[in-house]
Amino acid sequence: MSPTAPSVGRRVLLATALLLPATFAGACSVVGEDGCHGTxxxxxxxxxxxxxxxxxxxxxxxxxxxxxxxxxxxxxxxxxxxxxxxxxxxxxxxxxxxxxxxxxxxxxxxxxxxxxxxxxxxxxxxxxxxxxxxxxxxxxxxxxxxxxxxxxxxxxxxxxxxxxxxxxxxxxx
Structure with a gap:
């Protein structure tokens, strides 16, 4: 049995909500490393x-x-x-x-x-x-x-x- 469209949509939304903050956090460390890097x-x-x-x-x-x-x-x-x-x-x-x-x-x-x-x-x-x-x-x-x-x-x-x-x-x- 395959997942229904609403459950697939919820899973995509949940995955996006969980991964988006990590993506931004990674981008921040690339753009402006914290001063503790390399210590x-x-x-x-x-x-x-x-x-x-x-x-x-x-x-x-x-x-x-x-x-x-x-x-x-x-x-x-x-x-x-x-x-x-x-x-x-x-x-x-x-x-x-x-x-x-x-x-x-x-x-x-x-x-x-x-x-x-x-x-x-x-x-x-x-x-x-x-x-x-x-x-x-x-x-x-x-x-x-x-x-x-x-x-x-x-x-x-x-x-x-x-x-x-x-x-x-x-x-x-």
């Missing part, structure tokens, strides 16, 4: 930064983030150059001062310069130039926006992030 090598380099794996004794991945490790991303949602970043989330049972003391010492030993402390009690930032790129190291003691929320037991979560503008130019904390 994979730089994101890998950011993910390999040693400070992302450096943590105070007793810090570990939150229970529901074990095995995740470093994540990377490219944010192209502003008028400036896209922001490339590598991030790692930790759970820690000590105090916030212990975290900041660890990163202050470790970052200084690796040549990072402190740029901001206590502007926001929960965040500190360091900068460094490497291979002609300006990098920012950020330790955030109250990270938000994670889904699912990190399970930390009796401790707290903090994140370590290293980022750079796509153009490698100087960015502020």
């Amino acid at each position: 994979a090598a730089e994101l890998r380099r950011l993910a390999e930064q040693p400070l992302l794996a450096s943590a105070p004794t007793g810090a570990s991945a939150p229970a529901n983030y074990r095995g995740v490790g470093v994540t990377t991303g490219c944010d192209d949602d502003s008028s400036g150059p896209p922001w490339l970043h590598a991030d790692r989330l930790y759970a820690f049972s000590g105090g916030p001062d212990d975290v900041l003391a660890h990163y202050t010492k470790t970052a200084a030993a690796a040549g990072w310069l402190v740029r901001r402390t206590a502007a926001r009690v929960s965040e500190t930032c360091w900068t460094r130039t490497e291979q002609g790129r300006h990098l920012l190291l950020d330790v955030d003691l109250r990270p938000t926006g994670f889904s699912p929320e990190p399970e930390t037991g009796t401790g707290f979560a903090y994140s370590v992030s290293i980022g750079t503008g796509r153009d490698g130019g100087e960015e502020s904390c």
Whole structure:
């Protein structure tokens, strides 16, 4: 039994409705590529930064983030150059001062310069130039926006992030 004319018409209409957005999306990427295209090598380099794996004794991945490790991303949602970043989330049972003391010492030993402390009690930032790129190291003691929320037991979560503008130019904390 062959399909009736109305059912064939509906199938064509459905196929068109499903394929048309994909066609336009493909055309947009050909006409104006997003600023994150071709950033994979730089994101890998950011993910390999040693400070992302450096943590105070007793810090570990939150229970529901074990095995995740470093994540990377490219944010192209502003008028400036896209922001490339590598991030790692930790759970820690000590105090916030212990975290900041660890990163202050470790970052200084690796040549990072402190740029901001206590502007926001929960965040500190360091900068460094490497291979002609300006990098920012950020330790955030109250990270938000994670889904699912990190399970930390009796401790707290903090994140370590290293980022750079796509153009490698100087960015502020």
